[in-house]
Amino acid sequence: MIKFFRKIRQKTLTENKFGKYLLYAIGEIVLVVIGILIALSINNWSNNKELRHTEQMYLLSLQSEFQTNLNKINESISENKVLMIDIEQMLTLFDNNVRDTISDKEISDIMFSIFGNTVSYQPSKGVLTDIISSGNLNLIQNEQLRQHLASFESTNDIFELQENGINSAKEEMIRLLNINGSIRKVVIHRGLNFKHQSISDTINNKNLFSLTEFENNLLNYYLSIRGANGSKVFGGIKEKIELILIELDSEINK
Structure with missing residues (x-):
């Protein structure tokens, strides 16, 4: 098509027909522009397809x-x-009437369950972190x-604050156990055998339940865990995850 316009242009110049030459020159320019626009459109379509x-x-x-x-x-x-x-059960041991009905082994089982768990x-954040750090979230x-x-990261930050309080209360209880109780007795009742006797064999872990400080820290531990499981922390994180999953599913299935 461009060769066709070029021949006409040469002919019109030879015949000294400037008006016709100008018309065909404009037509040639229009064709070039259209070609460029088509090429850009194809390139943009290809890039957009790759991005999608x-x-x-x-x-x-x-x-x-x-x-x-x-x-x-x-x-x-x-x-x-x-x-x-388990903590609710341990809290009942501060009642003398309840504590007297519980064996040392049962107390050890409760303590092992509470101190052995955290x-x-x-959360798994590898994909999300990669997308955000690479600037590809857009x-x-x-x-x-x-x-x-x-904003998902800030949702998890709420739990980190709660977690600090939980760990602090637990560490304080362990400190009191180390001072006033016997970890050795707990693990013995859980099946660990020692070859030799120990000075802690005479210690009774029931003594811990006569300490107001131990009860206060146990109760603080309980309330902190209860708060973590509530709507503002774990409940809020779960709600945010479920919302994101709904939106992801909607986008994937478009």
Whole structure:
């Protein structure tokens, strides 16, 4: 087509027909511009297709990661409920009438369950961290989903503050156990045998339940765990994860 216009242009110049030459020159320019626009359009379409493919891969990876996080938070909530039941049982031992009906081994079992477990939640953030740190979060077109993903880290920060209080109360109880009780007796009752006698063999862990300080720290521990399992911490994290999963599923299935 361009060769056609070029021949006409040469002919019109030879015949000294400037008006026709100008018309065909403009036509040639228009064709060039159209060709460039078509090439740019094809290139943009190709780039957009590649970006949407990358977005889809991110969405699928995030879906897998947040499903794992949902399983983790549900497991943590369930474990905390069991731990709270054990603590509630231990709190009854501050009643002399209850404590006198419990054997030393039963007390050791309760103490082992409480001190041997911890409140924790470690979300998987590899995919999300990679997307944010690489600056590719904007590849996700859904603005609301982007906002929820960007703020997910701050949701977990709430638990970290609660976790500090929980660990502090637990450490204080262990300190009191070290001073006033016998860890050796607890592990013996759990099946660990020692070859030699010990000065702690005469210590009775029931003595701990005559200490107001131990009760206060145990109660503080209980309330902190209960708070972590509530709607503002684990409940809030779970709600955020479920919301993100719904939005991811919607985007993937578009």
